[in-house]
Amino acid sequence: MAVENSPASRPENAVENATRRDSVIDHSKIRANVAQIALLDRSSRFPVLLGFALALIWLLEGTLLGDIASFKFDFPDFLGSQEYLTFGRVRPAHLNAMVYGWASTAMFAVSLWMMPRLCRTPLQWPGLATGGIIVWNIGVYIGIILLMAGVTDGLEWLELDNVMADPLLVIGAAMVGASIWKTLAARNVEHLYVSVWYVAASYPWIAIIFIAGNLPIYTGSESAAINWFYGHNALGLWLTTINLGLIYYLLPKIVGRPIYSYWLSLIGFWGLALFYSLNGMHHLIGGPIPSWMIATSITASILMVIPVVAVGINQHMTIAGRFGAMRYSPALTFLVLAAMSYTAVSLQGILTALVNVNRVTHFTHWTIAHSHLGLYMFVTLSLFGGIYYILPRLIGREWPSANMIRAHFLLVGLGMVIYVVALGSGGVMQGLSMLDPAIPFEASVEAAKPWLLTRSFAAVLISIGHVIFAAHALMLVLRGRSSVPEDPPFFFVRPVLVRNDKVR
Amino acid sequence: MFANSVPVILLGLIIGLPPLLFLAWALRNGQFEHLDETSFEIFEEEELRYLRPWEKPKQVSERMQKYGKLLPAQREGWKRWL
Amino acid sequence: MTRAIILFLGAMATVLFALVVLIILPNAMMSQLEAPPDLKPYTQEELLGRQVYIDNGCVYCHSQQVRDPSFTTDVARGWGSRPSVPADYVFDKPHLMGTMRTGPDLINVGARLPDAQWHLLHLYQPRALVPWSIMPPYPFLFEHKETAAPDDTVLTIPQSHAPKSGVVVVTDEARALVAYLLALKRDYPVNNQAPTQAEGETGEGEGANK
Numbered sequence: 001m002a003v004e005n006s007p008a009s010r011p012e013n014a015v016e017n018a019t020r021r022d023s024v025i026d027h028s029k030i031r032a033n034v035a036q037i038a039l040l041d042r043s044s045r046f047p048v049l050l051g052f053a054l055a056l057i058w059l060l061e062g063t064l065l066g067d068i069a070s071f072k073f074d075f076p077d078f079l080g081s082q083e084y085l086t087f088g089r090v091r092p093a094h095l096n097a098m099v100y101g102w103a104s105t106a107m108f109a110v111s112l113w114m115m116p117r118l119c120r121t122p123l124q125w126p127g128l129a130t131g132g133i134i135v136w137n138i139g140v141y142i143g144i145i146l147l148m149a150g151v152t153d154g155l156e157w158l159e160l161d162n163v164m165a166d167p168l169l170v171i172g173a174a175m176v177g178a179s180i181w182k183t184l185a186a187r188n189v190e191h192l193y194v195s196v197w198y199v200a201a202s203y204p205w206i207a208i209i210f211i212a213g214n215l216p217i218y219t220g221s222e223s224a225a226i227n228w229f230y231g232h233n234a235l236g237l238w239l240t241t242i243n244l245g246l247i248y249y250l251l252p253k254i255v256g257r258p259i260y261s262y263w264l265s266l267i268g269f270w271g272l273a274l275f276y277s278l279n280g281m282h283h284l285i286g287g288p289i290p291s292w293m294i295a296t297s298i299t300a301s302i303l304m305v306i307p308v309v310a311v312g313i314n315q316h317m318t319i320a321g322r323f324g325a326m327r328y329s330p331a332l333t334f335l336v337l338a339a340m341s342y343t344a345v346s347l348q349g350i351l352t353a354l355v356n357v358n359r360v361t362h363f364t365h366w367t368i369a370h371s372h373l374g375l376y377m378f379v380t381l382s383l384f385g386g387i388y389y390i391l392p393r394l395i396g397r398e399w400p401s402a403n404m405i406r407a408h409f410l411l412v413g414l415g416m417v418i419y420v421v422a423l424g425s426g427g428v429m430q431g432l433s434m435l436d437p438a439i440p441f442e443a444s445v446e447a448a449k450p451w452l453l454t455r456s457f458a459a460v461l462i463s464i465g466h467v468i469f470a471a472h473a474l475m476l477v478l479r480g481r482s483s484v485p486e487d488p489p490f491f492f493v494r495p496v497l498v499r500n501d502k503v504r
Numbered sequence: 505m506f507a508n509s510v511p512v513i514l515l516g517l518i519i520g521l522p523p524l525l526f527l528a529w530a531l532r533n534g535q536f537e538h539l540d541e542t543s544f545e546i547f548e549e550e551e552l553r554y555l556r557p558w559e560k561p562k563q564v565s566e567r568m569q570k571y572g573k574l575l576p577a578q579r580e581g582w583k584r585w586l
Numbered sequence: 587m588t589r590a591i592i593l594f595l596g597a598m599a600t601v602l603f604a605l606v607v608l609i610i611l612p613n614a615m616m617s618q619l620e621a622p623p624d625l626k627p628y629t630q631e632e633l634l635g636r637q638v639y640i641d642n643g644c645v646y647c648h649s650q651q652v653r654d655p656s657f658t659t660d661v662a663r664g665w666g667s668r669p670s671v672p673a674d675y676v677f678d679k680p681h682l683m684g685t686m687r688t689g690p691d692l693i694n695v696g697a698r699l700p701d702a703q704w705h706l707l708h709l710y711q712p713r714a715l716v717p718w719s720i721m722p723p724y725p726f727l728f729e730h731k732e733t734a735a736p737d738d739t740v741l742t743i744p745q746s747h748a749p750k751s752g753v754v755v756v757t758d759e760a761r762a763l764v765a766y767l768l769a770l771k772r773d774y775p776v777n778n779q780a781p782t783q784a785e786g787e788t789g790e791g792e793g794a795n796k
Contacts, residue, residue, distance in 0.1 A: 033549045073688075076713070076720045083726040088643020118545070150641035154680045191542040192535060201526075205519060212515050220619070220675030222509045224683050229512050233519070253546050256556055256567075262543035263588035266536065270592060273523035274599040277516050278606075303598065324558035359658050363649055363687035434687065437662035441690055442718045449720075510614050513606055521603055527596050536588050 032120060043122035044112045045394050047129040047179075049477075051109025052387055054137050056470045058101030063463045065094035070459045073452040084148045092152065092159045093144050098375065099239070100140045100160070100169065106383040107242040108133050108176045111199045113390055114249055115180055118196050119187035125179040132175025139168025155223070157231045158213050166214050170207065177203030194265045198245030201273060205237035229277075235374065236276045240342070243382040244311060247339050250389055252318050254332045255325050260317035261310075268310030275303040308346040315339040330405045334385030337413070341377035348373065359435060365448055366427025369420045376416050384412075387473070395476055404472040411465030419458040426451025550575060621676045624774030628677055628766070635766030638759050639682065642724065649684035650693040650770070664698065665691040667773045674772045689721055696771040705764040706741055706756055714747040727760040 032040075069091045071078050079085045108129075116123045123129065143160030146152070152159045160166055184200050213230030252259045259265055319325070319336060326333040348370055351357055361367065388405070392398050399405060426448040433444035530536065552571045559567065568574050621627075628636060639645070652666030660666060670693060675681055684691075699705065707714055710728055712721040732752050734740050739756040748754075 031544070031547060031549045031551075037548055072722060073720060076722055080723045081725050086642055086724070086726075087722045088646055089641075091646050092643055152641060152643070154640040154645070154682070156645070156685065189545065190534075191538060191545065193542060193545045195546075201523070204522075208518060209515070212511070212518075216680075218511065218681075219679040220677070220681055221672035222511065223679060223681040224675075225509045225512045226515075227681065229515060237519070249546055252543075253551075256547075256552055256554070258540075258543035258547075262539045263536075263591075266539070266588060267591050267595065270523070270527060270595055274520060274527070274595060275602075277519040278602060303595075321560075321563065322558060325556070328556075328558055355657070363685065365686075365688075367685060434663075435659055437659045437664075441663075445688070445718060445720060510611070513611050513614055517603060517606060517611075520599065524596060524599055524603070527592065527599075531589070531592065531596075536592060539588060 032117075036120075037117060040116040040120070040122060041113070041393055043126060044116050044129075047123075047126055047133055048109045048113045048390065049394055050130060051105050051112065051133050052391065052473070054133065055102050055106035055109065055383075056473055058097055058105060058140075059466055060470055062094055062097035062102050063459075063466050065090055065097055067456075067459050067463055069094050070452070070456045074449075074456050083150070089148050089150065089152075092156070093147050095157070096140065096144055096147065096159060098380075099157070099234075101137075101144070103239060103375070103379050103383065104140075104173075105133065105137060106387070107202075107239075108136070108173075110246050110383065110386045110390070111180055111202075111242060112176070113386075114195060114199060114245065115183045118193050118249070119183055119189060121183060121186045121188050123179065124182035124186050128175045129179035132172045132177075132179065134172070135168050135175060136172025139165045139172055142168065153214065153216070155213070155227045157234060158227065162214055162216055166210075170211060173203065173207060173210075177207065193249070194259075194262070194269055195245035195249045197266075197269050197273075198241045198248070201269075202238050202241040202245075205241070206234065209233045209237065233277055236272065239375070239379050241272070243338065243379055244342070246382055246386050247311075247315065247335050250331065250385065251315060251335050251339065254329050254335075254389070255319055255322055257318055257322075260314050264310045265314055268307035268314075271303055271306040271310070276307075305350075308343060311339065312343040330399075330409065331385045331389035333409065334381045334388060338378050338382035338385060341373060341381065345370065345374040345378055360431035361427055362431070363434070364427035364431040365423050365451070366431065369423035369427055372416065372423070373420050377420070381412075384408075384469070391473060391476060397476070397479065399472065400475050400479060401472060404468050404475075408465050408469045408472065411461050411468070415458045415461035415465060419455055419462070422451045422454035422458065426455070619672055619676060622673050622774060622776055625674065625676070625772070628769060631762050632766045632769045634759075635762035635764065635769075636682075638727070638763040639766055640680075642727075644692075645682045645684045647686055647688035647721070648690065648692045649687050650691065651683045652691065652693055652772075660691065666694045668776070670772060671776050673776060689719075692767070692770055693772050694770060696768040697773050700768060702764050702768065703742070705767055706760060707743065709760060709763065710741060710743065710754065711747045714744050724760075725754075727757060727763065729755040729757055731755055 068079065068085060069087060072087045072090070112123060112126075112129050140160070143165030146161045146164060147159055151161050151164075153162055160169065180200060180203055184196065209230050213226055218226050248259060248265060315336070323336075326336060352361055352366075352370060388399070429447040429451065430444045433439050433447050434441070552567070553573070553575050555564070555574050555576055556567075564574070651670045652660045652668070654669040655661045661668065674693070675683070704715065708716070708721075709724045711723045711725070712719040713723075728741060730749055730752055731738070731754075734753045734755055738753075739761075741754045741756055743749075743754060
């Protein structure tokens with residue numbers, strides 16, 4: 001196959017250079033060059049690095065909290081006299097640390113990294129973005145410390161204190177969101193890539209539902225309705241959307257092919273934007289149901305299949321025949337697994353809503369297995385992929401140790417598969433037991449015990465994986481640009497591959 | 505009554521109606537035209553022309569056909585981590 | 587092709603939202619939930635106890651809703667005489683319906699286990715009464731003292747779970763929590779008693795949302 005090696009004299013280059021000079025042309029037709037991209041990365045470098053650093057600390061803290069919670073199932077008197085560590089406080093502390101600490105902070109970082117690149121303009125108001133990340137994190141810390149001291153709003157996913165913590169979260173997210181939207185307003189592209197839609201829309205969405213969910217004005221069944229409206233939409237309009245945006249950007253980029261069906265990805269986004277929140281309504285129906293209400297909810301649910309299928313088809317067809325690429329790129333491996341998990345957890349969710357399945361699984365550990373399939377295998381693995389791709393580009397050198405990456409991947413991959421399968425099985429056993437009124441409640445507790453123990457074992461594997469990952473990230477940052485990488489495990493520092501005449 | 509919860513319905517509207525407006529804007533603004541070009545936005549100048557070690561000969565020649573002569577890795581290049 | 591589908595989606599959304607605005611919303615605004623005559627508001631002590639329940643995260647293992655017999659076996663299991671209705675929760679702010687049954691449903695625990703002493707000991711150390719239980723102990727809701735003061739209530743604890751020395755005294759917090767638990771009784775009859783499919787979906791909805 002013919003290969004070229006004389007860059008500057010290539011005919012296409014001359015044309016491109018000429019066209020760039022007389023620039024009355026649509027910039028989106030002209031690809032950005034590596035130097036430009038490096039500059040854009042530099043504009044968001046500080047808030048992104050800060051976000052990742054804080055997120056990784058949360059990852060470790062949240063993992064510890066999760067481990068404690070898990071061990072308490074197996075040894076109920078473990079740390080039993082410690083008021084701050086009682087299960088009913090440690091468990092929500094784990095959830096909040098992971099959702100608002102780890103995931104949300106990392107999501108701020110990937111948003112701030114993607115927007116300048118996709119809008120071809122430096123990050124606007126970077127100081128505001130940095131400030132927002134800090135304010136958000138202070139809010140989460142205050143909220144979790146209060147939570148462990150017994151101060152909680154009492155609603156799942158909305159525990160953080162209304163007065164001392166939530167306002168800081170809202171302000172912090174608004175600051176980051178303002179930077180994102182200002183960058184969008186300053187864009188140098190005509191057509192918005194689908195990831196821009198996903199990322200930009202997520203900010204007003206999370207702000208609206210978080211504020212609405214936290215208003216202390218609801219009672220009884222309305223309180224429950226709002227609670228789960230929030231929970232369902234926090235998943236679909238914040239946690240899912242930012243990560244879909246990330247996957248839509250990085251997956252095709254690493255593989256080196258445009259997304260298989262770009263129009264399908266747009267339809268996926270718009271389907272989600274228009275119908276996802278209404279989807280929540282079909283869970284909230286109580287009392288006599290007029291037929292038009294059933295039609296509304298069924299329509300909304302069916303239309304929701306579109307984004308799930310769109311993502312599934314797109315990601316699969318883009319990588320199909322090129323799964324070998326995963327062996328060269330850890331980022332890609334994590335992102336592909338995340339994309340597959342998104343499809344899996346969405347289908348599992350639909351399954352779980354069927355009456356015959358729900359009778360068994362509702363109120364059981366199955367729910368936890370399901371939520372970890374989504375929150376870990378999709379959200380967290382996607383963010384790991386993002387960090388593996390982004391961090392070397394911001395630090396200026398490659399990840400030092402292929403072994404540590406392998407260890408991380410195998411430990412968390414294996415750990416989470418064990419987790420989901422074991423706990424899912426435990427939940428089913430528990431649920432089947434509870435269904436038969438002749439069987440005493442004790443049986444459902446006993447049935448779950450071996451599975452809960454297995455989950456704790458999986459939790460240990462995952463924890464070790466996290467420590468290795470965090471340590472590796474620290475190694476990467478500390479070594480920085482000062483040392484010359486000898487025989488790097490894989491070349492990532494420049495987007496894909498760089499030519500030696502391009503200056504950093 | 506869940507379904508009679510006014511706040512829930514209002515929230516559904518507040519979240520769902522603005523996207524309708526943005527959709528109208530997007531249609532008028534031409535966001536749904538030139539879709540093929542838009543999907544290429546994420547790549548840098550020469551990114552698609554580089555040789556990728558995992559691609560089979562058929563995929564390589566496809567790449568060459570689409571994007572022109574292929575470029576080799578300049579440094580050590582891609583290495584396997586798994 | 588994209589434009590056509592997008593226009594279709596937009597049209598569907600417009601119809602859906604119009605439906606909500608013109609029909610569902612006005613309907614919702616007109617209906618109101620009233621407290622059943624047999625349901626009394628929580629007393630001061632019970633509210634305090636409810637706050638202790640919330641602050642210690644009891645909701646993460648215990649649900650508070652009885653689902654429809656046509657859907658599942660909650661009633662047959664003895665967790666309630668009838669399925670829960672929205673009116674049962676009018677005084678619950680915030681709701682505590684829960685999504686997990688690591689432990690039993692509690693909406694009628696006051697009817698099922700009306701003994702305050704049982705609850706106090708069970709909270710102190712669940713395994714003193716229920717050996718297979720995995721519920722955490724709540725010794726910090728009690729005071730461990732050398733000797734009881736004159737107006738202290740001492741908790742009677744079986745030898746195997748009692749502290750080596752001293753006595754365990756019931757605090758106001760523990761008392762309040764038990765008062766709340768005993769107030770959890772929703773066994774009064776309600777109008778339109780006929781359990782509908784929707785009631786079942788209410789319960790189902792909680793889980794499907796998670």
